[in-house]
């Protein structure tokens with residue numbers, strides 16, 4: 001199980017590159033080992049070309065290194081805090097993707113003005129508090145914002161995106177979709193004010209996509 005997750009988490013980092021969500025070594029993916037108080041995360045400071053299953057790092061839910069030759073990502077404390085406080089979460093992703101981070105820099109939530117956003121996020125993509133790296137502040141901000149919110153992604157103010165999912169792949173999908181809608185709504189804003197979608201229509205779209213579309217199980 002741990003070997004398989006090392007491979008999955010390592011491979012998913014290539015998706016961050018493929019969708020142009022990361023520069024240099026910024027950005028990271030982690031995945032919880034089902035049934036264990038452990039998760040696999042990217043090593044700190046290793047380039048994307050050199051990532052492989054063997055250099056992924058295994059940590060406990062306090063963010064301590066359990067197994068690995070490298071030190072874990074500098075964002076490990078935030079990932080660990082999310083796993084400790086949101087037991088339903090099986091994957092966490094962090095990026096500084098350009099358009100989403102531009103919204104975060106303004107501290108502005110992305111309004112739900114696209115049906116794809118209603119499907120995937122069930123409403124706006126919210127802004128989390130300004131928080132410095134080094135303690136549990138970032139993790140607390142993510143959990144406070146996303147607990148009880150439909151959105152699987154949060155724009156941490158002046159920073160970037162954290163996304164969650166039932167597994168690491170779902171969290172990566174949320175990060176990709178977040179950047180996609182951040183870009184589209186940004187472009188729409190250039191020539192005017194995007195039209196709003198009524199809350200009842202947002203609810204219907206979200207319900208259909210989460211429960212019916214593609215026979216996928218609810219997130």
Ligand SMILES: [Zn+2]
Nearest residue numbers: 094096159160
């Ligand atoms: Zn960051």
